[in-house]
Amino acid sequence: MAGFAFSRRLTERIENIRQIQAFLMELENEIVYINRPLGQALLAISHKKGMMSSFAKRVFEIQNNTKLSTGKAWEKSLDEFRAQWVLHQEEWDLMISMGYVLGKTNRAGQKSCIELVRSKLGIQEKKAENDRAQKEKLYKSLGVLGGIATVLVLI
Amino acid sequence: MDVNDAVNRIYNEIVPYLPANIGKGLMQLDRLILCEAEEIRLRANRPVMLHYGRKDGFIKEKGRINSSPRDALIVSPEDLIECVYKICEHSWYAYQEDINKGFITIKGGHRAGIIGTPVTEDGKIINIKDISSINFRIAREIKGCAASIIKYLVKNIHDIYNTLIVSPPGLGKTTILRDAIRFLSNGFPPEFYGLKVGVVDERGEIAASYKGIPSNDLGYRTDIINGIHKKTGMEILLRSMGPNIIALDELGNPDDAATLQQVVNAGIRLVATAHGYNFDSLKMRQGFKELLDIKAFERFVILSVDKALKYHTTILDGDGNVIAVVSEIGRKPADYGEFDNGRIRLFPQIN
Known part of the structure; x- marks a missing residue:
C-alpha cells in the first residue's frame, strides 16, 4: 500500500503543477486582457471550479480582512494549502515569489512575470514527469516486495 | 449632509x-x-x-x-x-x-x-x-447652489441657452456646473421640463465616477462619458446617446473649438465652464475667439470675488450685456452652517 501511496503522490504533484499553470493563465488573462484589479480578478477566479479556486478565494479574503499586502496575503494563503498540495520546495518558492510581484508593475510587466513563472513551472512539470517515470514502478515494486516479505516473515 | x-x-x-x-x-x-x-x-x-x-x-x-x-x-x-x-x-x-x-x-x-x-x-x-x-x-456636492441662476439659462420649457460659466480657479464653477446639469436633466416643471444631458467628464470631477457609477447626482436624464478628451467624448456622445445638451468642464483647448462649433451647428445645446476673469478676458483667448465670433454662447455666468471677499455671479447675454447680478445665489450648502453674502462655505472667510 505504501508503494502505491508514494507513486500516487508523484502523479498528484504533476496534476498540481498543471492546475497552478492553468490558474496563472487565467490570472494573466484577468490582468492583461480584462485589466481587472487583483482583488476582483481573484474573486472572479474563485467562482470557477478546481483546486485553485479556493486558493484565490483565500487570498482575496485574507487581504480584505487583514489589509495585508498582496505578497503577504498570498504567502499566508499558500501556507494554508501546504498540507493539501503535493509540491516540491522549488515550486512553493516559485509561487511565493510570484505573490510579491503581483500588482506592482504595469500590464506588460505582469504578463512577463506570470509567463516566466509559468515557464519555470513547465520545467518543474517535466522534472516531475521524469521523476514519476523513474520512480513509480520502483515504488510499486518495492511495495509489493515489502508486502510479500512481510507475509513470508509472518508465515 | x-x-x-x-x-x-x-x-x-x-x-x-x-x-x-x-x-x-x-x-x-x-x-x-x-x-x-x-x-x-x-x-x-x-x-x-x-x-x-x-x-x-x-x-x-x-x-x-x-x-x-x-x-x-x-x-x-x-x-x-x-x-x-x-x-x-x-x-x-x-x-x-x-x-x-x-x-x-x-x-x-x-x-x-x-x-x-x-x-x-x-x-x-x-x-x-x-x-x-x-x-x-475632497469632493463635495452642493445641491441647490445653481438654483438662483438656472432661470437665466432656460429659454423656454423645452430649451436652454448655450451657456459658459467663467471664473478664476477655485470659485466653484465646476460645483455650479454640476448642479446646473442636475437641474437641466431633472427639470423643474412647469418652468422647464428636463432634457437629455450628455456629460464629457474628462477629469472625472463633474460626476466623480468610481467604477462607472457617478458619486454625484447629475440627474435622471444624464449620460456620462469618463476620462476621455473632450473632442472625442463629444463625438461619441453625439453618435451614441443623442443628447439635447452637452456639458463639459474647463474648455480652453483650441482643438476643441471646431467640435464645439459642430455641436452648436447640430442644434445641441452647450453648458460649459472656462477659466477666466470676465467676458473680455475670453475674447483674447485662442479657441474662444472663434466661438464668440459665431456667438456660440448665448449666456455667460461670471463668478467673481471682490476686495471685500464678497462673491458675485453676473449673468451676461451673448453680446456681453449684463442681464442680472446675483450676489446671493443660494450657494448655501445644506451641509455646512453659516451662509454670508452668497458665499459658499467652500470658501470660508479669512480670519
Missing part, C-alpha cells in the same frame, strides 16, 4: 488609504475642522498638511493642528508608495493610465493627485517613479 456625514465620509473614504499614524492623527482632529477640509497633502519626508477653508495647517499627534510644521507628522517615501498601492487596490497595472495622468478618482469621488518622476518613452509618460507627493482633494 450634515457635519457628521461630511466627517464620516473622510473617515470612511479617505482615512483607509492613509498611513496608520496619519489616519489616526486626522481622526483625532476637531470635527469642525475636518468638515471644512478641502485637501490633505502628503509629501515625501515633509509634514502632512491639511487645507481647510482658506487655511493650511500641519497635522500633529493627539488631534493638534496649527501653522507651524514643528512636531508635525512626517510622511516617508515608503508611506507614499504604500498609499498609492492602497489607492490602486494593490493593482498598479489597473490604474497605470490614471497614474500617468497624475490622478486617481477614489470611492466617494475624491481625487488623489499623484506626482513623482515621470518615466517617458517617445515623449509620452509611461510611468511615474519616486512618488513625491499625494494630494487628496
Whole structure:
C-alpha cells in the first residue's frame, strides 16, 4: 500500500503543477486582457471550479480582512494549502515569489512575470514527469516486495 | 449632509488609504475642522498638511493642528508608495493610465493627485517613479447652489441657452456646473421640463465616477462619458446617446473649438465652464475667439470675488450685456452652517 501511496503522490504533484499553470493563465488573462484589479480578478477566479479556486478565494479574503499586502496575503494563503498540495520546495518558492510581484508593475510587466513563472513551472512539470517515470514502478515494486516479505516473515 | 456625514465620509473614504499614524492623527482632529477640509497633502519626508477653508495647517499627534510644521507628522517615501498601492487596490497595472495622468478618482469621488518622476518613452509618460507627493482633494456636492441662476439659462420649457460659466480657479464653477446639469436633466416643471444631458467628464470631477457609477447626482436624464478628451467624448456622445445638451468642464483647448462649433451647428445645446476673469478676458483667448465670433454662447455666468471677499455671479447675454447680478445665489450648502453674502462655505472667510 505504501508503494502505491508514494507513486500516487508523484502523479498528484504533476496534476498540481498543471492546475497552478492553468490558474496563472487565467490570472494573466484577468490582468492583461480584462485589466481587472487583483482583488476582483481573484474573486472572479474563485467562482470557477478546481483546486485553485479556493486558493484565490483565500487570498482575496485574507487581504480584505487583514489589509495585508498582496505578497503577504498570498504567502499566508499558500501556507494554508501546504498540507493539501503535493509540491516540491522549488515550486512553493516559485509561487511565493510570484505573490510579491503581483500588482506592482504595469500590464506588460505582469504578463512577463506570470509567463516566466509559468515557464519555470513547465520545467518543474517535466522534472516531475521524469521523476514519476523513474520512480513509480520502483515504488510499486518495492511495495509489493515489502508486502510479500512481510507475509513470508509472518508465515 | 450634515457635519457628521461630511466627517464620516473622510473617515470612511479617505482615512483607509492613509498611513496608520496619519489616519489616526486626522481622526483625532476637531470635527469642525475636518468638515471644512478641502485637501490633505502628503509629501515625501515633509509634514502632512491639511487645507481647510482658506487655511493650511500641519497635522500633529493627539488631534493638534496649527501653522507651524514643528512636531508635525512626517510622511516617508515608503508611506507614499504604500498609499498609492492602497489607492490602486494593490493593482498598479489597473490604474497605470490614471497614474500617468497624475490622478486617481477614489470611492466617494475624491481625487488623489499623484506626482513623482515621470518615466517617458517617445515623449509620452509611461510611468511615474519616486512618488513625491499625494494630494487628496475632497469632493463635495452642493445641491441647490445653481438654483438662483438656472432661470437665466432656460429659454423656454423645452430649451436652454448655450451657456459658459467663467471664473478664476477655485470659485466653484465646476460645483455650479454640476448642479446646473442636475437641474437641466431633472427639470423643474412647469418652468422647464428636463432634457437629455450628455456629460464629457474628462477629469472625472463633474460626476466623480468610481467604477462607472457617478458619486454625484447629475440627474435622471444624464449620460456620462469618463476620462476621455473632450473632442472625442463629444463625438461619441453625439453618435451614441443623442443628447439635447452637452456639458463639459474647463474648455480652453483650441482643438476643441471646431467640435464645439459642430455641436452648436447640430442644434445641441452647450453648458460649459472656462477659466477666466470676465467676458473680455475670453475674447483674447485662442479657441474662444472663434466661438464668440459665431456667438456660440448665448449666456455667460461670471463668478467673481471682490476686495471685500464678497462673491458675485453676473449673468451676461451673448453680446456681453449684463442681464442680472446675483450676489446671493443660494450657494448655501445644506451641509455646512453659516451662509454670508452668497458665499459658499467652500470658501470660508479669512480670519
